[in-house]
Amino acid sequence: MSAPAPARPAPPPSSRRPDAVPSRGRGGPSPWSRTPTYVLTGGLVIIFLFPLIWAGVASVSPQAGTAQSEGWGLGNYETLVGYQAGVGRYLLNSTVVSGLVVVLTLGVSLLGGYAFARFSFPGKDLLFLLVLAILMVPYATLLIPLYVLLAQLGLQNSLVGLALVLTMFQLPFATFMMRISFEAIPAELEESALVDGCSTFGALRRVLVPAVKPGLVTVGLFAFLAAWNDFITPLVLITDSNLMPLPLAVANMRQQVMGIVDYGATQAGVTVLALPCVLLFLALQRHYVRGFMSGALKG
Amino acid sequence: MTPPSTPLPPGATTAAPAGAGDDPVTASLARRSPLAPRAGRRGGPVRPGRGRGSSSSRRRQGWLYAAPTALFVLVLFLVPLGLVLRMSVSDWSLFAGSRGINVPDNFTAAVGDRLFGPAVQFTVTYTVVTTVILIALALGLALLVQEATRWNSVVRTAVLVPSALGLASASLLFYALYSPQSGPLGPLLQRVGLADGPVSFLGTPTAALWSTVALVVWRFAGFYMLLLLVGLQGISGDVYEAASIDGAGRFRSFWHITLPLLTPSLALCTILCVTGSLLAFDQFYILTKGGPDNTTVTVVQLVYSTAFAGANDLGRAAALSILVLGALVVVNALQFKALRRKDV
Numbered sequence: 001m002s003a004p005a006p007a008r009p010a011p012p013p014s015s016r017r018p019d020a021v022p023s024r025g026r027g028g029p030s031p032w033s034r035t036p037t038y039v040l041t042g043g044l045v046i047i048f049l050f051p052l053i054w055a056g057v058a059s060v061s062p063q064a065g066t067a068q069s070e071g072w073g074l075g076n077y078e079t080l081v082g083y084q085a086g087v088g089r090y091l092l093n094s095t096v097v098s099g100l101v102v103v104l105t106l107g108v109s110l111l112g113g114y115a116f117a118r119f120s121f122p123g124k125d126l127l128f129l130l131v132l133a134i135l136m137v138p139y140a141t142l143l144i145p146l147y148v149l150l151a152q153l154g155l156q157n158s159l160v161g162l163a164l165v166l167t168m169f170q171l172p173f174a175t176f177m178m179r180i181s182f183e184a185i186p187a188e189l190e191e192s193a194l195v196d197g198c199s200t201f202g203a204l205r206r207v208l209v210p211a212v213k214p215g216l217v218t219v220g221l222f223a224f225l226a227a228w229n230d231f232i233t234p235l236v237l238i239t240d241s242n243l244m245p246l247p248l249a250v251a252n253m254r255q256q257v258m259g260i261v262d263y264g265a266t267q268a269g270v271t272v273l274a275l276p277c278v279l280l281f282l283a284l285q286r287h288y289v290r291g292f293m294s295g296a297l298k299g
Numbered sequence: 300m301t302p303p304s305t306p307l308p309p310g311a312t313t314a315a316p317a318g319a320g321d322d323p324v325t326a327s328l329a330r331r332s333p334l335a336p337r338a339g340r341r342g343g344p345v346r347p348g349r350g351r352g353s354s355s356s357r358r359r360q361g362w363l364y365a366a367p368t369a370l371f372v373l374v375l376f377l378v379p380l381g382l383v384l385r386m387s388v389s390d391w392s393l394f395a396g397s398r399g400i401n402v403p404d405n406f407t408a409a410v411g412d413r414l415f416g417p418a419v420q421f422t423v424t425y426t427v428v429t430t431v432i433l434i435a436l437a438l439g440l441a442l443l444v445q446e447a448t449r450w451n452s453v454v455r456t457a458v459l460v461p462s463a464l465g466l467a468s469a470s471l472l473f474y475a476l477y478s479p480q481s482g483p484l485g486p487l488l489q490r491v492g493l494a495d496g497p498v499s500f501l502g503t504p505t506a507a508l509w510s511t512v513a514l515v516v517w518r519f520a521g522f523y524m525l526l527l528l529v530g531l532q533g534i535s536g537d538v539y540e541a542a543s544i545d546g547a548g549r550f551r552s553f554w555h556i557t558l559p560l561l562t563p564s565l566a567l568c569t570i571l572c573v574t575g576s577l578l579a580f581d582q583f584y585i586l587t588k589g590g591p592d593n594t595t596v597t598v599v600q601l602v603y604s605t606a607f608a609g610a611n612d613l614g615r616a617a618a619l620s621i622l623v624l625g626a627l628v629v630v631n632a633l634q635f636k637a638l639r640r641k642d643v
Binding site for chain 1: 358359361362365366367368371376377378379380382383386443444451454456457459460461462463465466468475478481521525580581585599602607616617621623624628631
């Protein structure tokens with residue numbers, strides 16, 4: 001397992017739109033005047049990538065006091081596999097929760113975004129305002145009553161309950177994003193489908209979903225990252241150690257032996273946690289960036 | 300969902316067909332399926348021209364599409380919000396549940412907690428330090444890499460990659476990075492001559508604060524840089540050209556053009572950063588566990604430990620979190636007001 005090597009020049013978000021960033025340079029500066037900038041930015045690249053690469057390398061390198069005390073190898077990952085329910089179980093929990101959150105968020109925000117962008121109905125503005133209001137309320141404030149409420153709904157200590165709560169936390173961004181995506185589509189596109197006899201749902205499925213795909217990818221990516229990485233929600237809502245998602249399990253692992261922390265296992269855990277996120281981010285970087293663009297420009 | 304293929308008499312449209320349970324999603328799906336095949340493409344039943352004529356049907360459809368959102372907001376946001384208000388005035392223990400109203404005991408007990416003052420003070424300090432450093436650094440980064448060159452996009456990607464990590468993962472990573480056993484930073488500082496002995500990154504209150512700030516800056520710098528880059532892109536190049544014709548140097552254009560025109564983006568960053576920092580939890584829970592000696596306990600950590608880890612007093616934790624919510628609303632309102640004025 002090697003460290004993520006994100007230095008590969010992934011397709012730069014703005015090099016495809018050379019006009020996007022106004023160039024400030026006056027004339028063509030000589031290559032020599034640029035050297036300090038290269039040194040500075042090169043240093044920054046090293047500083048920002050170093051911790052990630054270090055975690056990956058350290059997780060397989062020999063360290064005293066870890067399962068990998070001599071030579072290079074996967075001893076720390078073996079510790080991880082053997083820890084309590086096993087890393088496989090925690091990975092599965094995380095995958096199930098993240099998958100559910102992505103599907104639920106996409107479904108709810110697709111329909112909701114369509115409704116907010118294309119229909120007028122009583123209570124529309126109030127509902128949209130309420131969705132945005134979720135942003136204003138601290139997680140901790142909501143998690144206390146949710147702990148009690150989910151118990152009454154029979155959803156306490158369940159991955160489904162956790163996924164529902166995480167989906168709710170995603171709704172402000174997702175709904176906002178999908179509303180913008182739908183609003184950016186010319187109304188004629190949908191109207192012609194309706195004139196052709198499509199139902200509104202048919203128009204949504206056949207015509208609009210393909211058109212808002214970039215928005216859906218952005219929403220899905222954000223939902224995945226948020227669900228995969230969330231810590232405080234499962235910390236409060238999940239008490240059964242077999243149902244813990246990975247971040248919680250890795251954090252708990254530090255306390256496994258009295259006072260002595262197995263840093264090798266922590267590094268392996270961080271690598272397992274970070275790798276999918278970094279890879280997904282690099283693959284979908286442009287969508288991540290575009291999400292910010294539309295969000296920040298219109299927000 | 301599919302509008303009825305024959306125009307319904309007014310009034311009948313609002314009465315949703317019965318069946319398929321209470322769940323609006325399944326209800327709408329069940330209702331669509333029998334109708335969908337009948338809604339022929341061309342030459343199908345005459346539809347009452349889009350919208351206008353059938354506005355009540357459009358309205359009902361809008362509601363159906365928004366229903367899942369409404370359900371989530373109602374059940375998982377509004378009901379809990381009401382419940383937390385009720386819990387804050389009740390004697391409510393983690394294990395025994397509600398034992399009656401006890402207003403205002405929870406609030407006085409929350410404020411009277413011996414950790415309350417220090418936690419508020421520490422959270423505010425942390426917020427100020429983090430916000431100032433993070434926004435300044437993000438602005439510097441954005442200005443540094445704003446030109447769309449190939450190398451700059453590599454730098455942007457490198458700075459952005461940590462944003463893909465969860466704060467908890469990043470905290471665990473830095474926990475190992477700072478460790479006296481395996482962390483490379485201590486030896487590095489010694490070799491460069493900045494330290495003359497083993498470095499304790501989390502051992503003293505000051506070191507713990509700065510170590511955490513370093514972690515947060517690493518994790519979030521790219522995120523805010525991106526927001527500011529978007530803002531910079533919104534500034535037209537013409538303005539700079541005009542300024543340089545007028546003889547303005549780099550510094551003057553930055554001070555008189557970039558900064559004022561970037562204010563909305565800076566405001567957004569500041570609000571996000573202040574809000575996020577006031578609610579800091581993961582990084583301190585994992586990195587410092589509130590230590591050394593409870594000097595890095597944040598307000599949200601206090602809420603958590605009051606509810607689940609120490610006192611098991613959900614009522615008092617609810618009261619405390621209501622206070623946090625109130626403070627947050629006030630802080631955000633003040634920021635909006637201050638930044639709006641500057642904006643105009």
